[in-house]
Amino acid sequence: MLDRFLHLSEYVSRVLFKCQLDKSTKSKPPQMVTATELEALREVKALLKPLANVTAEVSTEKTVSISKVIPLTNFIKTKANEFYATTSIGKRVKKILCDGMDQKFANIERNPLYAAATLVDPRFKKVAFESPSALKAAETEVGRLVCAALAESRATNRAAYEATIEEQDVDEANVNSDQDDDYPWASIDKQVRVSNQKADSDRVGGLPVELRQFLNRPPVDRKSNPNPLKAWQTLKGEQPHVWRVAVQLLSTVATSVPCERLFPHAGIIANQLRSHLSGPHLDMLVFLRNVTPEEWFNGFVKAHSPS
Numbered sequence: 001m002l003d004r005f006l007h008l009s010e011y012v013s014r015v016l017f018k019c020q021l022d023k024s025t026k027s028k029p030p031q032m033v034t035a036t037e038l039e040a041l042r043e044v045k046a047l048l049k050p051l052a053n054v055t056a057e058v059s060t061e062k063t064v065s066i067s068k069v070i071p072l073t074n075f076i077k078t079k080a081n082e083f084y085a086t087t088s089i090g091k092r093v094k095k096i097l098c099d100g101m102d103q104k105f106a107n108i109e110r111n112p113l114y115a116a117a118t119l120v121d122p123r124f125k126k127v128a129f130e131s132p133s134a135l136k137a138a139e140t141e142v143g144r145l146v147c148a149a150l151a152e153s154r155a156t157n158r159a160a161y162e163a164t165i166e167e168q169d170v171d172e173a174n175v176n177s178d179q180d181d182d183y184p185w186a187s188i189d190k191q192v193r194v195s196n197q198k199a200d201s202d203r204v205g206g207l208p209v210e211l212r213q214f215l216n217r218p219p220v221d222r223k224s225n226p227n228p229l230k231a232w233q234t235l236k237g238e239q240p241h242v243w244r245v246a247v248q249l250l251s252t253v254a255t256s257v258p259c260e261r262l263f264p265h266a267g268i269i270a271n272q273l274r275s276h277l278s279g280p281h282l283d284m285l286v287f288l289r290n291v292t293p294e295e296w297f298n299g300f301v302k303a304h305s306p307s
Contacts, residue, residue, distance in 0.1 A: 002045045009038060036087065043083075043090030047097055050079040058254050063227050065254040067121035069114050071128040073105045109134035113252065116141045120246040122231045123222040125215055139215070142245065143207045149241040150208065210239040265289050 005012070012032065019029035033041070054072045058065050080098050085091045109115055109131050115138035118128050129135040207215075214235070225231040228250055236243035253259075269285050270277055277285075 002041055002048070006038070006041060006045060009033075037089075040087040040089035043085050043087055044093050047080065047083055047085075047090070047093050050076055051097070059257040064121070064229060064250045066114065066252045067117040067124060067228065067250060069254050070109055070118045071124055073101070073108050074128070074130055077101050077105075110137060112138075112141050113249070116145065116245075117249040117252065119215075120242060120249055121228045122214075122220045122235060123225060123228055125219050127219060139207060139211075142242075143211055145245045145248075146208045146211050146241050149244045153241065208241070210242050214239045214242050262286055262290070 016029050016032045054076055057072060058068055077098070080094060080101065083094060085094050109129055115129075115134060118124050119126070119135075119138045119142050121128075126135055129138070220231050229247065232243050232246055266282065266286050269289065270282055
């Protein structure tokens with residue numbers, strides 16, 4: 001609205017001036033804003049424009065949003081602090097905006113969920129953080145999650161691993177039953193088994209090896225990779241456990257906008273002419289309404305492609 005008014009301010013001024021000169025009208029036309037007030041409106045528009053762009057960015061429905069919160073919040077803070085206001089209204093709006101950001105998002109980088117999601121986003125990684133201590137805490141949190149994924153993976157494969165080792169031990173025992181301690185490779189084989197058991201849990205600089213390798217790589221291009229989950233498809237082969245953590249974190253939405261958009265859809269479907277529609281059928285129809293044409297086409301191709 002401010003943008004539109006400022007764009008048409010010259011024409012609005014002419015119309016109001018003509019209305020004031022027109023004596024046939026009984027109602028008194030409103031006064032046009034002064035030059036100082038126009039300048040204040042321009043400053044307010046410049047202060048609020050980054051906020052409007054960020055609101056549109058995090059309200060997206062088809063891409064990941066939680067990992068954008070920290071870089072976008074820091075962007076708003078930086079733009080507001082760098083803006084030089086000359087009018088009293090502009091200075092007041094700038095102070096209100098800065099105080100509100102500090103009050104609402106002062107410790108956003110120390111929130112474990114937002115920080116961890118930002119760190120495992122291949123587009124941002126460490127670049128989005130301004131506080132070194134917050135970055136360190138995020139690395140520790142993601143390292144803990146990766147270690148948990150490693151432990152779960154080892155527990156899943158433990159039975160098969162132990163069965164394989166037991167078979168190897170039986171074979172070696174049959175071949176070298178009388179050479180247990182004197183067998184030349186017994187010590188080496190034992191060290192190899194211990195090394196295999198500890199390989200996945202090795203830590204470099206206090207972080208799992210997979211996570212350290214992921215963070216040491218440069219971030220991927222954001223414009224060519226708008227969806228970090230798709231960018232992870234080329235990385236999950238090298239860092240499978242970090243990928244498992246990333247999928248869990250990046251699947252979280254930052255706002256309730258996608259959910260709130262479902263309510264109008266449900267209202268359109270469950271109208272008075274379909275009052276007997278059951279709950280499960282309503283869920284199915286609402287879901288189908290939100291399926292994109294691309295997803296429809298890909299699902300059709302997979303369903304009818306030869307196995």
